[in-house]
Amino acid sequence: MNENIFEKLKILADAAKYDVSCVSSGVDRKNNKIGSIGNASASGICHTWSADGRCISLLKILLTNDCIYDCMYCLNRVTNNVERATFTPEEVAELTIQFYRRNYIEGLFLSSAVNVSPNHTMENIYKTLLLLRTKYMFGGYIHVKIIPGADPEIIKKTGFLADRMSVNIELPTTESLQLLAPQKKTEKLLLPMNQIKTETQINSEERKKYKNVKKFVPGGQSTQVIIGATNDSDSTILNLSQSLYDKINMKRVFFSAYIPVISSPNLPALSTVPPLKREHRLYQADWLMRFYQFKSEELFTDTERNLDLEFDPKITWAFRNIDKFPIEVNKASYEDLLRIPGFGVLTVNRIIKERRGALLTYDSLKKMRTALNRAKYFITVNGKYYGGVGVEPEYIKNEIRQKELQEQLNLFQLL
Ligand code: SF4
Secondary structure, X not given: OOHHHHHHHHHHHHHHHHOOOOOOOOOOEOOOOOOOEOOEOOOOOOEEEOOOOOEEEXXXXXXXXXXXXXOOOOOOOOOOOOOOOEOOHHHHHHHHHHHHHOOOOOEEEEEOOOOOOHHHHHHHHHHHHHXXXXXXXXXXXXXXXXXXXXXXXXXXXXXXXXXXXEXXXXXXXHHHHHHHOOOOOHHHHHHHHHHHHXXXXXXXXXXXXXXXXXXXXXXXXXXXXXXXXXXXOHHHHHHHHHHHHHHHOOOEEEXXXXXXXXXXXXXXXXXXXXXXXXXXXXXXXXXXXXHOOOOHHHHOOOOOOOOOOOOOHHHHHHHHOHHHOOEEOOOOOHHHHHOOOOOOHHHHHHHHHHHHHOXXXXXXXXXXXXXXXXXXXXXXXXXXXXXXOOOOHHHHHHHHHHHHHHHHHHHHHHO
C-alpha cells in the first residue's frame, strides 16, 4: 500500500471510530453475476468489537475528516486543530477491494465529514459506490452515511448501490442541536430520512410489479444519538426513537455514550466518565420497544424521566405495575407473558406451544429451560406462587441484590 494512502487510512479509520451505527443489517443477497465478487449475507458481514465495546467493521472509514461544520462535540469540526485527510473515490474503492481480497473484510462502512458542501461530499460517496459496484463488481455489504442537505437525486442513486444508509440525528432535540451543532437543523436531518422511507415504499411496490427492479437500500436505514453530551433525558431520547420507528420505519437507533474529548462550557467536563451503563439501559429499553410491544412512555413516570441504572427497564416497569402480577402462565395472553421479567420472546413462544398440549407445571417450565430466577417472582403456575413471601417490590429487589452479591463473591473465590 502506498505510504500516502496508508497515512490517510490511519487518520480516517481513527476518525470513524466514534460512529457506532455499523452492525450488520441482516441483508441476504446472493451475488450470481459472473466475474463479480462478494456476497452480503446475514451472518457473513465481518464486524468486530473495539476495546471499549464499540462495533467496528474491519473497513470502517471516513471519506474525509476535513469538515466545514463546527459541531462542538466533534473532533473533526472545522475549528479543531487535527490532522486532515481526504480519500478520492478511487482510493476507497481500491482499498476495499484489496482488503476484501486479503480476506480482511466482507464489507464497507463509509461515513464522512461534510467537505466543501453536502452535495460535493455526497457526490463522492456515490462515485465510490458506483466504482465498487460497476468497475470492481463488488457484491459485498456496503453501509453509507447520507449527508443531509445533499441533492435528493444523488441520495436516490446512492440508495440503489448501498445495503444500508444512515443519517445521524446525533442530538435528540432542536434546542440541543442549536446549542452544540447550530449548522444542523432538525428539518434538514429529517428530509433524507423521509426520502429513504418514501423511496423504499415506491421501490417495494415496483418490485411487486416488475421482476428486475433493483432493490433500494435493502437493509433499511439507521441513525445514531449521542448520550450524555446534553441534559436530554432518556424519555426524550426514547420518545424520539419511538417516533422514528413508527413514522420513518427506522431499522435501528444506535446510542453512543459521549466521550469527552473537548473542553467547552457547553459540554460535560473532560473528567466526566462516558455514561456506558446508561447507554446499555437505553439499548435494553430499545429492545423492549422493538420486540416486546412496549411504548417509550410506559418506561417512565411523570417524575422519573431517566431509566433506572440499578434494575433493567423491564423489571423496573414490573415493579411500577406490580398490581398486574403475578401472571398465570397457563392462561395469560401472549402480550402479558411478554411482560414477565426474565421471559424472552422464545420462551413465550415455547410456553404458548407447550400449553396447548398439557397444563404447564413449574417442573415442566424448568425442563423447557425457562429462566425462572427472576420470572418466579412474577408468575403463578397452576395457581401456585414460587417466589417466596409474595409479590412485593422491595422484597424482590433485596432478593435480587443478595443473589447478585453472592454471585460476585463466588467469582472472587474462583480467582
Ligand atoms: S458534520 Fe459531522 S464531522 Fe462535521 S463537525 Fe459535525 S459531527 Fe463532525
